[in-house]
Amino acid sequence: MGIRILKGGMYTTVQDLGRTGYQSQGFPVAGVMDVRSFKIANLLLDNPENEAVLEFTLIGPTLEFTSATIVAITGGDFQPEVNGEPAPMYTALYMNKGDILKFKSARTGSRGYIAFSSYLDIPVVMGSRCTNTKSGIGGFKGRKLQAGDYINFRIKRRYLPFFLSRKLELDEFDQEEAEIRVIMGPQDDMFSRQGIETFLNSEYTVTSDFDRMGCRLEGPFIAQKETSDIISDGTVFGSVQVPSHGKPIILLADRQTTGGYAKIATVASVDIPKVVQRKTDHKIRFRAITVEEAQELYLKEVQELDGMRRIIHQPCKEVLECRLVAKRLRKLFE
Amino acid sequence: MQKIRILTAGDSSLLIEFGKEICPETNRKISATVQLMREQHIEGVVDVIPAFCSLLINYDPRVISYKEIRKRMQALLKVDAKAGEQRKRVFEIPVCYGGEYGPDIANIAEHAGLSEEEVIQIHSSRDYLIYMLGFLPGFTYLGGLDERIHTPRLANPRLKINAGSVGIAGSQTGIYPLDSPGGWQLMGMTPVKTYDPNREVPILVEAGDYIRFVPVDEAEFKRIKEAVDRGEYQCVVHEGEV
Numbered sequence: 072m073g074i075r076i077l078k079g080g081m082y083t084t085v086q087d088l089g090r091t092g093y094q095s096q097g098f099p100v101a102g103v104m105d106v107r108s109f110k111i112a113n114l115l116l117d118n119p120e121n122e123a124v125l126e127f128t129l130i131g132p133t134l135e136f137t138s139a140t141i142v143a144i145t146g147g148d149f150q151p152e153v154n155g156e157p158a159p160m161y162t163a164l165y166m167n168k169g170d171i172l173k174f175k176s177a178r179t180g181s182r183g184y185i186a187f188s189s190y191l192d193i194p195v196v197m198g199s200r201c202t203n204t205k206s207g208i209g210g211f212k213g214r215k216l217q218a219g220d221y222i223n224f225r226i227k228r229r230y231l232p233f234f235l236s237r238k239l240e241l242d243e244f245d246q247e248e249a250e251i252r253v254i255m256g257p258q259d260d261m262f263s264r265q266g267i268e269t270f271l272n273s274e275y276t277v278t279s280d281f282d283r284m285g286c287r288l289e290g291p292f293i294a295q296k297e298t299s300d301i302i303s304d305g306t307v308f309g310s311v312q313v314p315s316h317g318k319p320i321i322l323l324a325d326r327q328t329t330g331g332y333a334k335i336a337t338v339a340s341v342d343i344p345k346v347v348q349r350k351t352d353h354k355i356r357f358r359a360i361t362v363e364e365a366q367e368l369y370l371k372e373v374q375e376l377d378g379m380r381r382i383i384h385q386p387c388k389e390v391l392e393c394r395l396v397a398k399r400l401r402k403l404f405e
Numbered sequence: 406m407q408k409i410r411i412l413t414a415g416d417s418s419l420l421i422e423f424g425k426e427i428c429p430e431t432n433r434k435i436s437a438t439v440q441l442m443r444e445q446h447i448e449g450v451v452d453v454i455p456a457f458c459s460l461l462i463n464y465d466p467r468v469i470s471y472k473e474i475r476k477r478m479q480a481l482l483k484v485d486a487k488a489g490e491q492r493k494r495v496f497e498i499p500v501c502y503g504g505e506y507g508p509d510i511a512n513i514a515e516h517a518g519l520s521e522e523e524v525i526q527i528h529s530s531r532d533y534l535i536y537m538l539g540f541l542p543g544f545t546y547l548g549g550l551d552e553r554i555h556t557p558r559l560a561n562p563r564l565k566i567n568a569g570s571v572g573i574a575g576s577q578t579g580i581y582p583l584d585s586p587g588g589w590q591l592m593g594m595t596p597v598k599t600y601d602p603n604r605e606v607p608i609l610v611e612a613g614d615y616i617r618f619v620p621v622d623e624a625e626f627k628r629i630k631e632a633v634d635r636g637e638y639q640c641v642v643h644e645g646e647v
Contacts, residue, residue, distance in 0.1 A: 093542075095612065096607070197602065197607060206542050208602050254413055258412075303537070306461075307414050310414070328540075329540070337413075337418070340416050362415075363470075363472075369467075370467065
């Protein structure tokens with residue numbers, strides 16, 4: 072009653088929204104990198120918002136289903152196949168017992184997600200099922216998945232109403248250049264005016280130093296007034312820190328809980344998925360917006376997701392037409 | 406005391422900067438603010454992360470806007486947080502110093518020009534303020550190590566330091582909460598688990614608390630360790646005024 076991992080892929084872990092509430096004790100928050108894709112995967116299946124999923128990176132896993140369930144695949148395009156046939160993404164997908172779901176390398180984006188209607192049977196550690204490999208806790212034995220691992224399902228759930236309506240438009244991740252909106256601060260006053268101008272008007276390139284902890288960028292030197300060293304303070308998802316070498320590092324899900332370098336800006340929540348779906352050599356440009364604008368964008372996305380939830384709970388056109396025909400026919404016979 | 410600044414850290418966090426120097430006074434003010442926030446419970450605050458001189462506040466913009474939380478924090482920071490400042494918790498941490506438990510104690514003694522006994526006496530004779538936790542789960546940044554026993558890190562870091570190891574690195578002393586590589590000079594070991602993911606409270610201490618190292622011999626170390634393994638050991642905690 073679950074899934075067997077036939078191939079682990081490059082870096083496949085169990086994730087949810089993260090282990091909040093323990094950062095002050097030194098625990099990385101961890102959790103999914105692309106929160107939007109994660110939320111869409113769960114909402115396609117009417118799962119609770121924070122239900123655990125598998126997150127995979129650059130090369131996806133191969134899974135065998137030992138019982139029937141419904142899944143939803145979102146995020147970058149890892150060219151999923153069920154028993155060798157291409158399988159759709161951003162849709163509720165019925166899996167039979169014995170089916171093999173295979174992902175290839177990421178054609179677009181760099182992180183993929185799969186949610187399960189039967190929920191993964193992963194113990195909750197400090198309020199979360201997410202994996203943090205650095206501290207070795209949470210998820211499947213505190214580590215990434217590998218061939219031979221077996222994860223049970225928690226429940227039997229093989230029916231969802233409006234099944235045919237559970238289709239959404241795909242998010243696109245194929246742009247090689249992205250504008251990333253940021254809110255300046257908290258320590259932008261440690262950079263010279265020229266340094267800020269460089270940061271906001273230059274193109275930065277994603278290096279291969281890009282993992283769940285952070286994304287190092289290459290590009291023009293960002294000048295500090297004196298130093299970039301600060302007395303360590305708390306970090307957030309999307310902090311853009313600039314050490315003395317003058318190149319930005321965006322801190323991500325597995326970031327260290329505190330950091331000792333000045334943070335010139337913070338990525339707007341709605342643009343973090345764009346950052347984490349980049350690939351090495353992709354380009355990034357930063358644009359400053361106000362915190363009010365960023366919050367407005369965030370609330371708009373919440374509404375957008377609510378809209379998606381409504382769409383997948385309406386009878387689809389095909390079903391509606393049949394019903395209409397049936398109604399008319401009934402009149403003829405009455 | 407410097408002026409407190411409320412800084413923006415993205416669309417879901419504020420960073421309150423209490424000063425730019427590490428000192429007990431600033432730290433007390435931060436601990437008091439954390440306590441005050443707990444008491445007042447601002448709807449929408451998700452997490453509060455104290456550091457040496459600052460407090461990071463994560464909030465949910467669906468529940469509370471930037472403007473509103475800023476206003477609430479401004480009001481809260483004006484409150485004279487005297488009540489919070491008086492509470493002091495001191496955790497006794499039993500340590501078996503030297504021998505196989507503290508392989509570097511001879512280094513520390515030699516560097517300080519003292520005997521091992523004197524090093525132990527100095528290390529265990531004062532309470533250390535926990536400025537913050539970070540780096541590893543439950544790793545405590547302690548202030549106030551006696552200058553006489555400051556010791557540089559090992560030139561060649563160990564690949565594995567066992568959980569419970571007590572060591573010195575420069576002007577810092579601390580306890581390793583879990584097995585980890587590191588360059589600290591190891592002077593002893595505690596049988597107490599400062600971090601246990603399976604315990605209801607995984608981390609024993611929090612920022613603003615104090616730690617007191619209490620020397621124990623090997624027999625006592627083993628007795629406590631057995632109690633810890635049975636889940637029956639309770640740390641001695643002194644509560645009182647600062």
